[in-house]
Amino acid sequence: MTDFTTTSASITPDRTPRRVRHELRFRRLAVQTVQRLTPHLIRITLAGDDLEGFASPGFDDHAKIFFPDAAGQLALPTMGPDGPVWPAGGRPAMRDYTPRRHDARANTLELDFALHDAGPATQWAERARPGDVLGVGGPRGSFIVPTAFDWHLLIGDDTALPAIARRLAELPAGARVVVLAEVDSEADQVPFETQAELTLKWVHRNGAEPGLSPVLLDTLKAMELPAGDFHAWVGCESAIAKALRAHLVGERGANPKWTRASGYWRRGAAATHDTHDE
Numbered sequence: 001m002t003d004f005t006t007t008s009a010s011i012t013p014d015r016t017p018r019r020v021r022h023e024l025r026f027r028r029l030a031v032q033t034v035q036r037l038t039p040h041l042i043r044i045t046l047a048g049d050d051l052e053g054f055a056s057p058g059f060d061d062h063a064k065i066f067f068p069d070a071a072g073q074l075a076l077p078t079m080g081p082d083g084p085v086w087p088a089g090g091r092p093a094m095r096d097y098t099p100r101r102h103d104a105r106a107n108t109l110e111l112d113f114a115l116h117d118a119g120p121a122t123q124w125a126e127r128a129r130p131g132d133v134l135g136v137g138g139p140r141g142s143f144i145v146p147t148a149f150d151w152h153l154l155i156g157d158d159t160a161l162p163a164i165a166r167r168l169a170e171l172p173a174g175a176r177v178v179v180l181a182e183v184d185s186e187a188d189q190v191p192f193e194t195q196a197e198l199t200l201k202w203v204h205r206n207g208a209e210p211g212l213s214p215v216l217l218d219t220l221k222a223m224e225l226p227a228g229d230f231h232a233w234v235g236c237e238s239a240i241a242k243a244l245r246a247h248l249v250g251e252r253g254a255n256p257k258w259t260r261a262s263g264y265w266r267r268g269a270a271a272t273h274d275t276h277d278e
């Protein structure tokens with residue numbers, strides 16, 4: 001006799017995130033185009049033979065970006081048996097950026113730079129011209145978050161717009177997603193493409209200093225969220241990311257295992273990457 005009973009375990013979709021490692025490579029690329037997307041966001045499209053084999057399957061992947069010195073010279077490491085080996089003469093400035101879009105056919109890689117007061121990355125992006133060189137290391141690994149949740153929550157500031165845009169692009173039709181995004185003003189909002197059912201809430205700093213505006217947390221606290229199991233993703237200033245995570249897990253029933261909160265930058269410190277997960 002056939003047994004038609006189904007246990008709940010057998011129908012629960014697998015929601016365990018998966019890590020994927022990639023061979024670490026350092027690439028020397030050239031700027032192909034520079035586009036000012038909004039007053040505070042510049043898209044740089046990079047190209048070059050070194051892009052061969054580039055892979056970035058995770059929406060919140062990051063690559064280490066190496067900047068040329070004042071004379072336009074770019075120092076890049078080579079891979080030795082014990083890891084990266086630097087040429088004599090010091091290491092260049094390096095910062096983390098999200099591969100916004102990789103087009104293997106066109107052999108291009110887009111990076112979106114959020115502009116702020118100071119820092120080598122911001123300065124470089126503001127002055128970038130076609131032909132300028134830039135180094136790209138990694139991504140070394142990817143974190144693959146399944147899509148089979150009742151709904152998804154994505155929260156971030158300007159620096160997280162590339163990751164949020166990638167997640168929205170990969171979520172399938174039928175998925176439900178709530179996005180809470182902070183920028184300075186309406187002029188800084190970017191369009192998103194998605195097949196998912198999107199509820200989008202933009203909030204504005206209106207000139208307040210980034211990292212000090214309470215607008216993300218205040219808005220989240222006042223937001224009605226859908227019922228059901230959800231995956232929450234947060235990327236913004238570190239102390240704010242930590243507070244958002246605490247609110248989601250402590251007050252809104254977010255499962256800590258399905259909540260990924262990162263400090264994409266930290267107020268008063270250069271080149272930071274804080275993870276606030278357990």
Ligand SMILES: Cc1cc2nc3c(=O)[nH]c(=O)nc-3n(C[C@H](O)[C@H](O)[C@H](O)COP(=O)(O)OP(=O)(O)OC[C@H]3O[C@@H](n4cnc5c(N)ncnc54)[C@H](O)[C@@H]3O)c2cc1C
Nearest residue numbers: 062098114116119120121122159265266268269270271273
């Ligand atoms: C995993 C990951 C992915 C990231 N992806 C992107 C991305 O795709 N696009 C992007 O624009 N950024 C992204 N960031 C953030 C970016 O790496 C930081 O903002 C970086 O510090 C910028 O470098 P900088 O040279 O301009 O400033 P830094 O020299 O690092 O910092 C100088 C000063 O500026 C402050 N500061 C840094 N960033 C900001 C900011 N955004 N707003 C206000 N003040 C700031 C610092 O606190 C410091 O006081 C990502 C970060 C991580 C960890």
